[in-house]
Amino acid sequence: MRKEVYIIGSGFSALAASSYLAKSGYKVTVLEKNDSLGGRARQYKKEGFTFDIGPSWYWMPDVFERFFADFDKKPSDYYVLDKLNPGYEVYFGENSSLKISSKLEEIYQLFEEEEKGSSKHLKTFLDSAKANYDTAIKDLVYQPGVSPLELVNTTTIARVSQFFSTIKKQVRKNIKNHKLIKILEFPVLFLGAKPSNTPAFYNFMNYADFGLGTWHPRGGMYKVIEGMISLAESLGVQFKTNANVEKIITDTSKNVTGLLVNGKEIKTNLVLSGADYHHTETLLDKKVRQYSENYWSNKTFAPSSLLFYVGFDKKIENVSHHTLFFDSDFDLHAKEIYDNPKWPTDPLFYANFTSITDKTSAPEGKEAGFFLIPLAPGIVDTDELREEYFHKILDRFEKLTNQKVKENVLFKKSFCVNDFKSEYNSYKGNAYGMANTLLQTAFLRPKIKSSKVKNLYFTGQLTVPGPGVPPALISGKLASELIIKNQQ
Template sequence: MRKKIIIIGSGFSSLAASCYLAKAGYEVQIFEKNPTVGGRARQLKKDGFTFDIGPTWYWMPDVFERFFNDFNKKPSDFYSLTKMDPAYQVFFGDGTSISIPSNLEAIYAEFEKEEKGSSEKLRKFIDRARDNYDIAIKDLVYRPGISPLELVSPATAMRLGRFFSNISSEVRKEFKNPKLRQILEFPVLFLGAKPSDTPAFYSFMNYADFGLGTWHPQGGMYKVIEGIRDLAVSLGVKIEVNAPVEEILTENKKAKGVKVHGKEYFCDIVLSGADYHHSERLLPSALRQYSEKYWDSRIFAPSSLLFYVGFDTKLKNVSHHSLFFDSSFEKHAHDIYDAPKWPEDPLFYASFPSITDNSSAPQGKEAGIFLIPLAPDLEDTPEIREHYFNLIINRFEKLTSQEVKSKIAFKESFCVNDFKEAYNSYKGNAYGMANTLFQTAFLRPKLKSKKVAGLYFTGQLTVPGPGVPPSLISGKLAAGLIEKNEKN
């Protein structure tokens, strides 16, 4: 008789794990608290506009290819990709902007225009980043974080210094131009920590950025979720939405099922892709591995204030992905990590998917997503949200030389309180736990419970860390550990 696995949540990691487990012969059922699958990668549809609520960047296409290849499929079997050119545009306080082209030679030329001699330095920097990528993404991140020995190999031993230096010092050692420094430090923000707290080894994100490029799935990132969901269903996975798990059932320190809407569902193994802290709160306190003190001592990735805006006209002078670095990077980072508070003058990101994708907005109109990174657990009120929208939209108008406030058909917002309510997110974080040196690999919360037999975890609070590609990998790691440990 086949063993049954219940999975809590339907984000990237949960859906990926469900595919691997179903392929391995398990009976798999997913319970999702929200009305649609996808976890944080859901959609908002309004008045003919479509917005990705969560992730909007498609990086590391090789990770997606490797996932689908495991099932003899290709991404193109499920969605169509467009390589972005420019990949993104960065706006600065002096009124200038730099666009990042879609190929390395053009990027080298762009750097040289800003700082004489920087193109050759960038070549060497990217060579090291590619080397790190080959070690990290093709090998290390596919290890389950059980032992520190997973990080020990001739390749890592030769590059030990890259773990104890940091991104910021490596960048600033080579590049003097502040604009180029900010561009090179930007990608590690996806890892949820300051560049000065992120090991230099993580420069592989710069290779992901410049070397592999930025892509867009036509129809948005939700098309990727739909593709993995369709794959899961084709493998026999059953998915139930509007089904919040209220309790993980145990007997003699062994997981035996879950409770949903007061009804008990029994199984052999439980895998939670929900927020790790919340997942453990579904257990009796004696069976939780990590205390509140533990969670409070961790460095969490930022939360976010997001706006989804429908404009009734096409916008000018912006790219699909636009970064607004017209205020102090260091001051904003201080307000997130060092002395958490609402930032006085935040950096922000804007995405206009309708520039690339006609399905995102009605003809002649523009869909805009604006994001301000924030410290987790801040006070969140409608008045605060409105203040920050006005702040960034005024700067946006100035930097892009256009008036847009009168062109707004509607706007919706999403912030700390929504992350808590929609995803049971610890302190309302948006990206999980930061990948700092002491929160990497085996130092992250474990995939397998130490206190409850048959209970496993997946997602961005465990290995390998935050981001969409790591979440896919996390699903594979959790499934592999279940297969290894639960054979009998």
Template sequence: MKKIIIIGSGFSSIASSCYLAQQGHKVEIFEKNDTIGGRARQYKKDGFTFDIGPTWYWMPDVFERFFADFGKKPSDYYQLLKLSPAYQVYFGEEDKITIGDTLEKIYTEFDRIEPGSSQKLKKFIDQAKDNYDIAIKDLVYRPGESPLELVTLETAKKLGQFFSTIAREVRKEFKNKKLVQVLEFPVLFLGAKPSDTPAFYNFMNFADFGLGTWHPKGGMYQVILGIQRLAESLGVKFNTHQNVEKILVENKTATGIIANGTEHQADIVLSGADYHHSETLLDQPYRQYSESFWEKKTFAPSSLLFYVGFDKKLKNVEHHSLFFDVDFEKHAHAIYDVSEWPEDPLFYASFPSKTDENSAPEGKEAGIFLIPLAPGIKDEQALRERYFEKIITRFEKITQQKIKKNIIFKKSFCVNDFIKEYNSYKGNAYGLANTLLQTAFLRPKLKSKKVKGLYFTGQLTVPGPGVPPALISGKLVSDLIKKYE
């Protein structure tokens, strides 16, 4: 049995804590904030409840596989509701696409937009499912130690898809601009432009259309609390208000941490905090990656978020609503190519109280608005206000209702908050993008090359951004600790 200290309490950290405790280790988590969950925390005000971070529950099979490793099911910890429709995409007034909760409904909707397109979509989804089975049931559960992990009989057949892009493959089959945007949307969860994301990642389309969009009753934070209960039942100890200031190293071996000025000894240190930040907790000789290494990497976007309480129910919107009424390419260019505020931003809005009475007092609505932004961008209160005004004005026009006067309160969260709350590199929201040169073994390593007994987990390492990959990252790193320690 070894004493293991884990830095941070996001999905990767708490998932790994369960596996490591199951292996028989004594595991303690140190979290700098007052509540656990990392980016997946909660904000409560005046009877309203908001998920601060992730709001989409995709890939339910990954959560099932995680809990099954402990002889449990998600339903032992939280109740899942399948959203119907999954989400809606608005292109303007009276111009929207509804993504239903079954493939049949989605095929019908595609045919409504472009007659005959459902046949192409069926073929596309079949291929996406095939890739999903290869990727999610096998490839992503490999620790990124060697390029050979990607070489299997199945991937050999798909080699061309690693060198083509989502954008190219989608546009080969679909000519309607709206359908193209709907098919490219899930890739944004991987943190890169569709034109920079390998075509193999179209498995996200199967995750979207084939497996559906779900909502844990009480919000995504219920998943965090469920995993915490599992971890505590296995003996994991949680410490909040504990800011880790240093990772201690002796003879090139991790020996513990300093948190709030106090030393804590450990046999193994695992950081689920931002990878770049975690390395700054080490003395220079023990850091694996230079500042210029991080500078050259393609980071997933940051976000400007608003948590808004409304004093009435809103019309003409679904639980998840995407507003694509402006130029997608221009917004992507602002994020990925020039790092500036987009003139006319696409945005996403979520109204959990459409599904979940726990989210808002009776007769009221909880709204979350998100604008994707370039990481490292200038963040000022005046800019936040200007952009809120932009999106709310468009929201009113598109959904044909006045809501500005119905706002009880609003709280914003942007680049500066991501840095302050999560020590996030340049204030990124989703980690390191999954481009071809940042896939699998090309991502920062789970195991330190310079310090024995030091490991990393989370969205800047393997397998990548998103909640399901974060759970998988926790499993991968615990398997490596079992292998090497």
């Protein structure tokens, strides 16, 4: 008789794990509490516009290729990728922006124009970043976080000093131009922490940026989800939506015996949760939870976000597919996320307009706009504050890009802290999980395998390797491998 496993949630990590487990002969059922699959990577459609609700950056294409290759498939079997050029654009002030080319030589040239001699330093920096990327992808991120010894080999020992310096120190050692500094420090924001708290080793994100480039799946990030669902279904995975898991049932010997789903008990002795880790533990009796509320409250969480999905009745000018607005005080905004949590005084923000390069996301002559403001998790979230900040960023957007857009808004939908909590059971409404600081890396993150409950496992952005879509794919692989190993 085939072993059976129930997976809670249907985000990237859960979908990845479902395919690996099904390939290994497991009968797999995925339970999703919402009415559509994809976890945080869902879609919003209105009046001919299509928005990715969650992740919007496609970086590290090699990780996606490796995932599909494990099933003798390629990403191109499921979706079409376009390399963006420019990869993104950064605004530093009114009529002051830099476009990051998809070609490395043009990036070197851009740096040299902004600061004489900086291209030489950038080349050295990227050599280190590529070496770290190779180390991370080959040796580190595919480790299950069970033991500190996973980090110890000749390659990592040679790089140990980079775990005790920071991205901020490394970037600013030789680069002095404030625009270039911001561009080099920006990628670690995907890891959910300040550059001053992120180990220098994570400069491999800069290689992911400049070396591998920024891509876009035609039709949006949800095309990746659809591809993963298609793969999973071909392997026999069953999906159930509107299936809210209310309790993980255990016996007196601390074995999983079942799940309470929509008020009905399902018997099972093997569960993998791709839902929020903290929330999953609240589904257990207190005596079998691994981590206390004090544990979670003392961890550094990645930001939450205020998001707006906006339909415009005209094409937007002077922007790129991905556009970052770094015209305000980066350090102040970071302090108001991590050190003194509050609504930001003058926030940095990000916008994307997929319809610039992907005509499927908006009707002809119109533009689909996605705006994101990073926020401290757990802060008060009201409709009035959302509206205030929408006007704040649109006022700045109009000034910086030298155009009027407010009167061209057909509709807008917002998503913020309260929605992350209600839609995803996200701890404090965080958007990206637990930050990858030095003390929250690898084996120091919450464990894949429960130490208290037999046959309960976890996957996703709060366990290894950490935040982001590529790490989520890897997390699903790691969790499934650990399950398979322990069930033999």
